[in-house]
Amino acid sequence: MLSKCVLRFTRLRQLPQSTSNHLLRDYSSDGKHRPERNKFNIRDEVLDGRPLYLDAQATTPLDPRVLDAMLPYLTNYYGNPHSRTHAYGWETEEAVEKARKQVASLISADPREIVFTSGATESNNLALKGVARFYSMKKKHIITTQTEHKCVLDSCRALEGEGFSVTYLPVQSNGIIDIKEFEKAITEHTSLVSIMTVNNEIGVKQPIADIGAICRAKKVFFHTDAAQAIGKIPINVNTMNIDLMSISGHKIYGPKGVGALYVRRRPRVRLEPIQSGGGQERGLRSGTVPAPLAVGIGEACEIAQREMAYDHKWMEFLSNRLLDKIMTALPQVIRNGDANQTYPGCVNLSFAYVEGESLLMALKDVALSSGSACTSASLEPSYVLRAIGTDEDLAHSSIRFGMGRFTTAEEVDYTAEKCIKHVERLREMSPLWEMIQEGIDIKTIQWSQH
Amino acid sequence: MATGEIRMKVLSLYKSLLRESQKFSSYNFRMYALRKIRDEFREKKLLTDPARIKEEINFAEKNLGIIKRQVIVGNLYSTEKLIIEKNN
16 A cells, blocks of 8 residues: 555656656746646745644643742752751752642642652652562552553563563553453452553543542552643542552643652552662652752642643633634544543544655644654554554554643644645545545455565 | 722733733743733632732732743743744
8 A cells, every 4th residue: 555655656756857858848938837746745835933832742831930930949049958957958848848739739649648750751660660569479460551651561561571460451442441341350469550541642531530449449559640631630649549640740831850759658558669879758769859840840730730720721622623623624534532531632633545744744834743752753653543443544644733731722723724735735646545536445455465 | 908009900910911921932921921811810800809809919910020030031042933923
């Protein structure tokens, strides 16, 4: 299938060049170009200005209010928060403890249950490896899902190497796990369940409260990676029975390089620390807490808590606007993931018969991604989309639109407009699209083997 | 403060906030600030409790300070304008 496309592309591109000698005069004499030659060409499109940013799941800009709270600790208040013998240490410690309260308040936890880390990846590693190793004498089974973030899956792989068994739960076609399947997967050897709150690629929300209730009833620890959910949807670790939760700073308009792990105190969850050192953060995460970053994530959490409803309403407005525009203008656009149980700031669409990477290249004036930033260097289709049963060709044609607090309606309009234009252009030159228009069912064709 | 005085104070704060926010060099921060200020004031227009009003005035003053400082920081490291700013 692909090779045919490539063939067609090269033919289109080469045709005018190879035949240019005798045709050249014809072009220049009447000053017109052959329509075919320029129909698909976007080389002359001059783009003046910086691209728009619509990749809020990869990272978000630092809120000026957060930076304002951090700046004093990047300049004059430079003490080590663990220094107990002088004022420089005390003032920084006070700021770090205030930040801990702000993070705890957002998830209705106790400040003593918050451990500052370097980000959600470290939090996930600490939670998974820490719990698994601590209870490894009695229990050696972990449950997670196929659509988790890479760092959870990779931690699980590492634990498999240490002799743990891991169940990778499949998800349904809407991206949500089957609660009954999940309940069946829990055994008496299960020590930990790790299921993310909001998926980073398709924005789907898992039924966290239900999962938490089952885990509590079966006395299994429940960890959730809430990097994409925190500050965006309401989370209460007590009513949802969450035992461990990973938080990231830079997904909530905070600084990069800081995160937090919530570790429940009652009933107590015990972890084996990964890092050895000075015993900071109750011995769970040695290393000096980066005070300016901690202050930043704290302030970001406070703002998120105060403005959650306001921001959420804006996300709904923007995503509906984007979806309306694209869906009315273009046929055969598929939304990946459940349309209702989702965080509206993340819209993942597959444009049938368009290759995602080509579309991303054409949309160079908008910063978009076809999936997670971690895997955007490879051309492999997303494993999340494969897990929800998306066809190979549709998985290749997906684009994630990530909107955030600072996205404007004009940006969404511009993106939708450009997207529609380029999808139409790419489909116009696709032989597959042509065949679909002629009523040929592509799935029934026997492609010859090369 | 008398009601008239409070009214004057709130109006002047509203104007200052909008005026300062216009100076954000970043398109996204500028548009957000303007939207947020308008929505906040509209939402709290009908407040009558003097204690709450005082609280909100303090909050607005604190944010005015943040905006003034962050406009300066933003201008120190400003970037090229966004594509939609240039084409409009």
